[in-house]
Amino acid sequence: MLTDADIVAARPPKPHWDPWRPYAFHVEWECAASRRVEDVATIFLVNRECPFRCTMCDLWKYTLDERVPVGAIPAQIEQALSQLSPARHVKLYNAGNFFDAQAIPPEDHPVIADLVRHFQTVIVENHPRLTDERCVRFRDLLGTRLEVALGLETIHPEILPALNKRMTVEDFDRAAGFLRDHDINVRTFVLLKPPGLNERDGIEWALRSVEHAFAAGADCCSVIPTRAGNGVMDQLQASGEFVPPTLRSLEELHERAIALNGGRVFIDLWDVEKLFECPNCGPARVERIQQMNLTQQIGPPIKCDCRSFEQ
Numbered sequence: 367m368l369t370d371a372d373i374v375a376a377r378p379p380k381p382h383w384d385p386w387r388p389y390a391f392h393v394e395w396e397c398a399a400s401r402r403v404e405d406v407a408t409i410f411l412v413n414r415e416c417p418f419r420c421t422m423c424d425l426w427k428y429t430l431d432e433r434v435p436v437g438a439i440p441a442q443i444e445q446a447l448s449q450l451s452p453a454r455h456v457k458l459y460n461a462g463n464f465f466d467a468q469a470i471p472p473e474d475h476p477v478i479a480d481l482v483r484h485f486q487t488v489i490v491e492n493h494p495r496l497t498d499e500r501c502v503r504f505r506d507l508l509g510t511r512l513e514v515a516l517g518l519e520t521i522h523p524e525i526l527p528a529l530n531k532r533m534t535v536e537d538f539d540r541a542a543g544f545l546r547d548h549d550i551n552v553r554t555f556v557l558l559k560p561p562g563l564n565e566r567d568g569i570e571w572a573l574r575s576v577e578h579a580f581a582a583g584a585d586c587c588s589v590i591p592t593r594a595g596n597g598v599m600d601q602l603q604a605s606g607e608f609v610p611p612t613l614r615s616l617e618e619l620h621e622r623a624i625a626l627n628g629g630r631v632f633i634d635l636w637d638v639e640k641l642f643e644c645p646n647c648g649p650a651r652v653e654r655i656q657q658m659n660l661t662q663q664i665g666p667p668i669k670c671d672c673r674s675f676e677q
């Protein structure tokens with residue numbers, strides 16, 4: 367089993383970030399709870415690195431080693447909002463846990479709430495084990511709908527501990543139940559094909575994990591194709607213990623997860639070009655997944671003579 371030290375030792379150098387500027391922001395379209403396609407502003411906040419060291423995580427690349435000064439997070443949000451076109455919902459993503467006091471200073475919560483309460487939904491990320499009364503206090507400050515995105519990753523009994531997330535499925539269930547009991551929406555991140563699973567098992571366990579998340583109260587699931595690029599994942603790829611999922615697996619998982627009818631299912635398409643196996647059908651498959659993300663309807667299959675179609 368990999369330790370924190372192994373994972374950190376494998377990292378490439380970390381870029382430098384200004385604590386007073388968000389590292390990115392954009393407006394994108396998403397199928398909302400209403401099942402209409404609505405605009406969502408996403409602001410990627412610079413803050414202190416998450417204290418966990420999950421095997422598959424590359425989010426530390428966008429973080430600092432020190433806590434940001436009080437006032438820096440509101441300044442980042444203000445900057446982004448001043449340049450973004452209006453949107454109905456907002457994601458405040460901090461590459462970690464919004465309710466970690468070392469990440470987002472709690473002193474800033476009231477100002478943050480003032481800046482974003484005009485959005486219909488405010489979506490933040492958080493570790494299940496940091497999900498407690500802090501979320502309820504922020505919900506009360508906001509006065510608009512709060513949604514907390516929790517990483518379940520996988521319910522596989524051996525793979526979840528091996529991801530070094532220091533969390534059990536029961537921790538996730540408790541956090542999701544707590545949020546639902548306090549009228550806070552739950553979004554869930556699920557990994558497709560973490561290290562240790564072959565292509566078929568990767569799909570089956572991702573599907574079971576999505577099903578579990580919906581049963582635990584999640585409104586939507588975002589499925590992330592596991593990728594290399596953080597150092598340790600590249601080592602696992604080099605030794606054959608990790609092979610990224612195929613585009614065809616993304617499509618199959620998406621189709622079957624939508625068909626569960628448990629809630630919305632999104633496939634994260636960041637850097638998806640790396641999964642192209644065939645120049646003819648790669649872009650068409652991504653376009654199909656994009657349409658399925660927006661409509662939550664299973665689109666017509668892509669026909670191509672390539673190997674990825676045969677699988």
Ligand code: SF4
Binds near residue numbers: 420426463517
């Ligand atoms: S808890 Fe989330 S942000 Fe922190 S290391 Fe794990 S995956 Fe990355």
Ligand SMILES: [Zn+2]
Binds near residue numbers: 670673675
């Ligand atoms: Zn093809």
